[in-house]
Amino acid sequence: MRFLILLAxxxxxxxxxxxxxxxxxxxxxxxxxxPGFTRLxxxxxxxxxxxxxDCAAASExxxxxxxxxxxxxxxxxxxxxxxxxxxxxxxxxxFWPDPRSATPKALSAxxxxxxxxxxxxxxxxxxxxxxxxxxxxxxxxxxxxxxALGSGAYRCALIRAVAADVDNTAQAILxxxxxxxxxxxxxxxxxxxxxxxxxxxQELFKALTTGLQFTADTRLGRPLGTFDQPxxxxxxxxxxxxxxxxVQLSLIALRDLAQRLASISPEASATLDxxxxxxxxxxxxxxxxxxxxxxxxxxxxxxxxLQQSIGRIREIAAADLGPALGVAAGFNALDGD
Amino acid sequence: xxxxxxxxxxxLATGLAPKPSWADAGNPxxxxxxxxxxxxxxxxxxxxxxxxxxxxxxxxRGHAAAAHPSRPEAVAFARRPGTFAIxxxxxxxxxxxxxxxxxxxxxxxxxxxxxxxxxxxTPENDYEAGQGRIGVWQAGTxxxxxxxxxxxxxxxHDIARLPxxxxxxxxxxxxxxxxxxxxxxxxxxxxxxNLTYLDGMGQVTGQIELNADLHLNSxxxxxxxxxxxxxxxxxxxxxxxxxPPLLGLHRDGDDVLLLQAPDDLHRRMEGYAGSxxxxxxxxxxxxxxxxxxxxQMFDTDTAVFAAELPQGDVCxxxxxxxxxxxxxxxxxxIHMEQGRVLGAESHRVAWDNHLIRL
Numbered sequence: 001m002r003f004l005i006l007l008a009x010x011x012x013x014x015x016x017x018x019x020x021x022x023x024x025x026x027x028x029x030x031x032x033x034x035p036g037f038t039r040l041x042x043x044x045x046x047x048x049x050x051x052x053x054d055c056a057a058a059s060e061x062x063x064x065x066x067x068x069x070x071x072x073x074x075x076x077x078x079x080x081x082x083x084x085x086x087x088x089x090x091x092x093x094x095f096w097p098d099p100r101s102a103t104p105k106a107l108s109a110x111x112x113x114x115x116x117x118x119x120x121x122x123x124x125x126x127x128x129x130x131x132x133x134x135x136x137x138x139x140x141x142x143x144x145x146x147x148a149l150g151s152g153a154y155r156c157a158l159i160r161a162v163a164a165d166v167d168n169t170a171q172a173i174l175x176x177x178x179x180x181x182x183x184x185x186x187x188x189x190x191x192x193x194x195x196x197x198x199x200x201x202q203e204l205f206k207a208l209t210t211g212l213q214f215t216a217d218t219r220l221g222r223p224l225g226t227f228d229q230p231x232x233x234x235x236x237x238x239x240x241x242x243x244x245x246x247v248q249l250s251l252i253a254l255r256d257l258a259q260r261l262a263s264i265s266p267e268a269s270a271t272l273d274x275x276x277x278x279x280x281x282x283x284x285x286x287x288x289x290x291x292x293x294x295x296x297x298x299x300x301x302x303x304x305x306l307q308q309s310i311g312r313i314r315e316i317a318a319a320d321l322g323p324a325l326g327v328a329a330g331f332n333a334l335d336g337d
Numbered sequence: 338x339x340x341x342x343x344x345x346x347x348x349l350a351t352g353l354a355p356k357p358s359w360a361d362a363g364n365p366x367x368x369x370x371x372x373x374x375x376x377x378x379x380x381x382x383x384x385x386x387x388x389x390x391x392x393x394x395x396x397x398r399g400h401a402a403a404a405h406p407s408r409p410e411a412v413a414f415a416r417r418p419g420t421f422a423i424x425x426x427x428x429x430x431x432x433x434x435x436x437x438x439x440x441x442x443x444x445x446x447x448x449x450x451x452x453x454x455x456x457x458x459t460p461e462n463d464y465e466a467g468q469g470r471i472g473v474w475q476a477g478t479x480x481x482x483x484x485x486x487x488x489x490x491x492x493x494h495d496i497a498r499l500p501x502x503x504x505x506x507x508x509x510x511x512x513x514x515x516x517x518x519x520x521x522x523x524x525x526x527x528x529x530x531n532l533t534y535l536d537g538m539g540q541v542t543g544q545i546e547l548n549a550d551l552h553l554n555s556x557x558x559x560x561x562x563x564x565x566x567x568x569x570x571x572x573x574x575x576x577x578x579x580x581p582p583l584l585g586l587h588r589d590g591d592d593v594l595l596l597q598a599p600d601d602l603h604r605r606m607e608g609y610a611g612s613x614x615x616x617x618x619x620x621x622x623x624x625x626x627x628x629x630x631x632x633q634m635f636d637t638d639t640a641v642f643a644a645e646l647p648q649g650d651v652c653x654x655x656x657x658x659x660x661x662x663x664x665x666x667x668x669x670x671i672h673m674e675q676g677r678v679l680g681a682e683s684h685r686v687a688w689d690n691h692l693i694r695l
Contacts, residue, residue: 085576091526099467099513099523129526193578195604202607203577214521221518231517330650331372331666331687332627336572336611337400337416337446337494337557 021197036076037174043069044170051163055156057147074249078211083176093133102130111150118161142239201325216310223291230294238290265324279309368693370399371686380413387670391430400446401691406454418443418516447495460493467513469493486539495559503537510555530556543589560615568622573608583610598642605629611652627652644676653692664688
């Protein structure tokens with residue numbers, strides 16, 4: 001009898017732990033991933049319809065739909081595994097950063113040649129990946145040169161083709177998530193893609209840390225440049241005035257993911273959430289929508305403070321949350337080359 | 338007036354003074370950069386058993402080093418996007434000279450000497466152009482920049498020389514970065530890593546790319562066997578649900594052979610090989626994964642998986658007296674043969690990514 005009681009003590013927490021993991025995954029899939037990609041799919045459909053209705057670059061309806069769909073993308077842009085990676089779909093939605101200016105070059109070439117590839121959705125999937133997705137559309141709607149280049153009729157057809165292509169890609173991602181990928185994360189033992197809850201949690205944790213890294217190093221690091229050579233013109237989606245907004249939206253989405261993952265490690269939960277709150281507070285007080293302030297010392301200091309605060313979230317995630325999810329946190333594991 | 342230096346030079350010219358050699362260096366067998374508990378960075382010389390013989394402070398985090406073929410001298414490089422390198426006297430552990438990457442370039446943390454030791458070649462980033470370069474330095478008392486040429490790709494990381502020749506092989510990792518944005522990857526959608534063979538003048542004599550579906554598999558580190566067989570280790574930048582090979586074998590002019598452990602074990606590497614080495618007898622090749630905490634060994638002739646050894650935060654690896662010697666971020670130096678541990682030592686430092694054999 002005593003033996004049985006002892007056994008019960010030993011087994012209960014273990015079973016509870018397994019249930020925790022499974023429940024955590026189910027929560028992330030159903031409350032974080034699927035709603036995010038559903039929003040992206042519906043906002044992208046609305047974007048394509050808006051482009052059909054009015055393809056003028058300055059159209060309020062089109063710009064509104066573009067910004068809504070772009071918001072939806074930023075909210076899932078950290079979920080880079082499975083359906084987003086099939087056939088380079090995520091790159092086709094989001095070709096950025098673009099250090100060689102491939103997007104304006106590709107768009108200019110298409111407009112100047114009046115490339116008939118815009119006439120077919122299938123054919124459009126074969127154009128340079130730099131001419132597809134939200135960042136291409138941003139140039140077509142907001143860039144003074146590109147939005148006035150060549151013939152209006154061709155630009156209209158191109159805007160509609162890019163919007164329809166974004167819609168197709170977003171629908172394909174959602175379909176894959178709904179059809180099989182959600183189930184595969186929730187019940188990894190039924191497939192060969194992930195073999196256990198641990199592997200799934202590690203994938204989700206990687207999405208969190210990679211997302212934080214992208215926001216700190218690329219979304220903020222690119223415009224920051226160096227003190228001697230700040231690069232405000234490298235700010236993400238600055239033409240549409242969205243640079244700071246992307247940092248905020250990504251932090252909000254990453255905070256949501258972090259909180260759901262941290263249900264496994266309540267100690268990490270509070271410190272992580274406080275760190276996110278601090279970063280978001282800094283974004284609220286920044287008042288610099290396209291990081292133009294990086295060029296003057298005071299404005300720069302505030303963007304740097306934001307970048308450092310995201311660095312702290314990463315440190316907490318790596319030190320407190322990662323190990324609870326079975327992710328190594330060593331000197332080389334965290335920062336190899 | 339005869340200066341001491343002039344006198345010495347005369348002695349050397351007439352062959353009266355014996356030139357210092359690696360045998361005079363107390364026989365350090367390996368070099369490795371490390372981080373100390375106080376946060377400072379040092380370069381260590383280690384003996385065959387992994388015991389530290391000397392250490393030299395580094396201004397920032399180090400990465401790898403290049404050993405001179407005859408002089409007891411090595412060049413230790415900053416980790417990318419660092420711009421410093423130090424020329425180290427491996428007898429005294431003193432610094433002989435310092436190198437600074439030219440304006441508009443940074444080092445990747447690796448380098449290699451020409452067969453006669455007169456030149457040093459360094460993979461560098463021409464970051465405004467987003468193109469890989471190989472810097473050429475005259476390796477005299479001081480190291481003087483004399484030339485540079487294309488690396489044959491973007492993001493050249495490791496470089497090695499095929500033994501007995503002046504043919505070099507470069508791992509062009511394919512990833513564009515700019516020091517303004519630290520280590521942020523700027524070109525993933527269009528990255529195209531390759532393995533490029535160059536002669537000492539910079540002429541490309543061979544180049545291979547993997548299949549297009551592996552374009553996100555960054556070719557990063559190299560090991561070469563005496564007969565010119567090249568082993569290359571990769572780091573996957575794509576979907577975590579995909580588990581491509583992380584190790585390849587190649588001989589210039591032949592097809593590439595990609596190797597991986599049986600699926601369960603292969604997945605443990607988490608898409609990341611940090612270092613690669615070939616054993617002294619040439620029969621075995623090993624990769625490490627700090628993320629997966631594992632060392633995996635393969636037979637070089639059959640390309641068949643041989644053994645795995647779990648080892649937390651392992652990254653540095655090189656040929657040992659038998660088998661391999663590996664280092665970890667936890668301070669361990671481990672000797673192994675075919676997955677069997679022959680001995681281990683622990684030090685109060687975090688060994689950095691690479692273990693360089695002298």
